[in-house]
């Protein structure tokens with residue numbers, strides 16, 4: 295592949311829009327293979343000591359974790375999972391409005407921050423199954439995905455091995471087992 299680099303103009307092999315789970319993973323895969331990649335991110339970088347307030351106690355918040363009166367309704371009514379300690383990671387609906395079809399409301403949760411919604415996720419690393427990929431066949435809504443679970447299973451294996459996912463092998467076809475590390479003991483087992 296020929297690169298046309300000059301002091302004023304650099305040509306990248308790939309440009310990735312957004313640094314969330316999808317963009318981040320794409321950047322990792324491409325750069326590891328030697329590609330020159332430019333990641334464009336609309337949100338600000340994070341300063342963990344300033345921005346990660348999720349572990350604060352409610353009493354450390356002026357409004358006990360509820361936020362200033364009216365902020366949710368005034369600014370982020372569609373950002374369903376935005377809370378007082380995380381709302382600075384989400385868009386304001388006043389600045390980023392959207393519409394939905396009549397009778398088909400949809401809460402579109404949008405992060406605007408380096409790392410995207412990986413900063414929010416609840417630590418559950420479930421695999422989709424053919425119940426998800428072929429959901430339309432089951433419930434009649436929308437269209438089936440053009441891929442099946444078996445097409446994507448090797449990529450789940452790879453991602454799980456890389457990030458390290460612990461869990462139990464339960465043998466449920468609708469929630470496929472993964473490439474799991476041993477499950478963590480239940481906190482209840484450590485009591486006494």
Ligand SMILES: Cc1cc2nc3c(=O)[nH]c(=O)nc-3n(C[C@H](O)[C@H](O)[C@H](O)COP(=O)(O)OP(=O)(O)OC[C@H]3O[C@@H](n4cnc5c(N)ncnc54)[C@H](O)[C@@H]3O)c2cc1C
Nearest residue numbers: 312314315316336375406407410411412414415416417418
């Ligand atoms: C509260 C919460 C809990 C969750 N828990 C789980 C969980 O336990 N398990 C699970 O599997 N999933 C969970 N999810 C979902 C998971 O976090 C997301 O599906 C995943 O992170 C989405 O990744 P993404 O890269 O597709 O999008 P995003 O992470 O949203 O990334 C998009 C990125 O693009 C940027 N961007 C947007 N527009 C532009 C633009 N015009 N130019 C440049 N950059 C732009 C944004 O700032 C953002 O960084 C959770 C989500 C939330 C909100």
